[in-house]
Amino acid sequence: MSDHGHHHDHDHDHDDDQPGAHDAPLSGPALKVKALESLLIDKGLVDPKALDELIDTYETKVGPRNGARVVAKAWVDPAYKKRLLENGGGAIAELGYRGRQGEDIVVLENTPTVHNMVVCTLCSCYPWPVLGLPPVWYKSAPYRSRTVIDPRGVLREFGVDVPESVEVRVWDSTAELRYLVLPERPAGTEHMTEEQLAELVTRDSMIGTGQALTPAGRR
Amino acid sequence: MTRPVDLDALPAIPRDEEGPVFRAPWEAQAFAMVVRLHEAGHFAWKEWAERLSVEIAAARDRGEQDDGTRYYHYWLAALEKLVTEKGLIAGAELERRAEAWVEAAKRTPHGQPIVLER
Numbered sequence: 001m002s003d004h005g006h007h008h009d010h011d012h013d014h015d016d017d018q019p020g021a022h023d024a025p026l027s028g029p030a031l032k033v034k035a036l037e038s039l040l041i042d043k044g045l046v047d048p049k050a051l052d053e054l055i056d057t058y059e060t061k062v063g064p065r066n067g068a069r070v071v072a073k074a075w076v077d078p079a080y081k082k083r084l085l086e087n088g089g090g091a092i093a094e095l096g097y098r099g100r101q102g103e104d105i106v107v108l109e110n111t112p113t114v115h116n117m118v119v120c121t122l123c124s125c126y127p128w129p130v131l132g133l134p135p136v137w138y139k140s141a142p143y144r145s146r147t148v149i150d151p152r153g154v155l156r157e158f159g160v161d162v163p164e165s166v167e168v169r170v171w172d173s174t175a176e177l178r179y180l181v182l183p184e185r186p187a188g189t190e191h192m193t194e195e196q197l198a199e200l201v202t203r204d205s206m207i208g209t210g211q212a213l214t215p216a217g218r219r
Numbered sequence: 220m221t222r223p224v225d226l227d228a229l230p231a232i233p234r235d236e237e238g239p240v241f242r243a244p245w246e247a248q249a250f251a252m253v254v255r256l257h258e259a260g261h262f263a264w265k266e267w268a269e270r271l272s273v274e275i276a277a278a279r280d281r282g283e284q285d286d287g288t289r290y291y292h293y294w295l296a297a298l299e300k301l302v303t304e305k306g307l308i309a310g311a312e313l314e315r316r317a318e319a320w321v322e323a324a325k326r327t328p329h330g331q332p333i334v335l336e337r
Contacts, residue, residue, distance in 0.1 A: 029295055030245040035317035036299065037252060038335065039308050046255045054251040055244075 056135060066097045067130035067180060068201035071212075072194045074107075075185045085109055088180060097130055105130065108171060109182045110208070115162045116181045117155065117208030119147040120173040127178035131206055138207065148172070158209040181208040188215055224254055228268045230275055233287050246291040253298055261305060270297040 040046045070092055074081040084091035088107040105127050108116035120138075137143050147154050151168045155161070162168055171179045183205040189197060192215070204210030226232055226239065233240050241247040257264055274293040279285055302308045323335050 029249075029292060030243070031317055031320055032295055032299065032313075033245040033248050033252075034320050035313055036295075036302070036308070037248060038320070039312060039316050040252060040256070040302070043307070045259065045261070045307055046252060050255050051248070051251045054254060055247050 065198065066095070067127075067203070067206045068198040069194075070095060070097070070130060070180070071182055071201045071206065072198035074182055075189075075197055076194050081182075084182070092130060092180075105178045105180050107180050107182050108169070108208075110184045112166070112184070114167050114169060115155075115208065116169050116171060116179075117147065117151060118171050118173060118179040118181060119144055127180055130180055131203060135203070155209065158204065160210060181206050183210075183212040186212050186214045224257065224264055228264060230268070230272050231287070231290075233290055241291070242288070246294075249291055249295050249298060253294070256302075256307075261307060262301060267297075267301070270301055273297070 037046075037051070041048050041051075070084070073095065074084050080091060080094075083094075084107050088105040091107075092105055108118075110116055143154065147170055151170050152162060155168070173179055183201065185197070186200060189200065192200075200213040200215070202210050202213060205212045233242075239250060241250065253267060256262065257267060271294060274297040275285070275290075278289065278293055283289060299313065303310045303313070319335060
């Protein structure tokens with residue numbers, strides 16, 4: 001990988017340590033990390049694939065499980081759900097998950113008739129304060145392009161079978177606007193607590209490439 | 220497959236039962252760089268642990284609160300010093316590259332990947 005003529009920053013404007021730093025897409029530690037990483041890659045001292053592979057291992061560990069708590073609260077608290085759908089960033093901030101990203105999040109509700117899924121066709125805009133690090137496949141060119149052309153085919157590859165009667169809506173993120181999918185609450189969870197419900201909410205279910213787990217499918 | 224590194228050798232790394240936890244993507248990136256450089260044989264894990272301890276002790280001496288939130292700032296400081304001392308990267312080179320990224324970010328519209336032209 002020594003012949004790289006350029007680098008892509010997949011976390012444009014997302015990985016600053018200081019939430020709210022709108023005019024400084026790269027600054028502070030995020031900038032230092034970017035500079036170090038690109039030099040180490042250029043010099044052949046680290047393999048970018050090996051870095052990605054390792055980071056992928058921790059993709060769900062940033063802001064651990066914040067999004068799952070948001071979803072579980074919406075499932076048990078109708079008033080919260082209403083606020084969440086009307087003003088995603090504001091309702092998410094109520095739980096203490098802030099930052100420029102959080103303020104700009106729109107929440108999309110999956111229903112028996114509509115399945116939402118999220119993509120970023122330009123780069124890989126991602127609501128990481130609630131979802132953690134974007135998975136490698138989310139950043140991949142095939143996911144980005146194919147989701148727009150053939151969303152049902154992509155969903156099938158993720159093991160999600162959406163009946164023809166259900167409308168699939170694909171939402172393209174931008175740096176200014178991120179999306180969080182509110183998955184359907186699984187059947188048979190009426191007696192579960194908010195904490196137990198959060199365990200059922202997977203990362204993929206909040207991107208729209210999966211469903212929430214059923215109580216039986218819980219790990 | 221990744222051989223797990225010995226997290227117990229490090230001073231109080233933020234972690235849960237499955238491994239390290241991060242507060243922002245750059246923290247995970249900084250973590251990954253150290254693990255991969257170590258695996259490539261550029262330094263021993265024990266040496267890394269010692270360097271990190273030195274940074275944390277220095278922060279404590281400066282009176283910074285040791286609540287874990289700045290852990291990866293120390294991690295990054297230790298990494299920058301180690302790569303320059305090992306001669307992997309020159310200090311001036313690092314500064315120039317950071318400036319190049321700032322310039323690239325400035326001329327990139329929101330929503331598009333930042334590209335470093337050279």
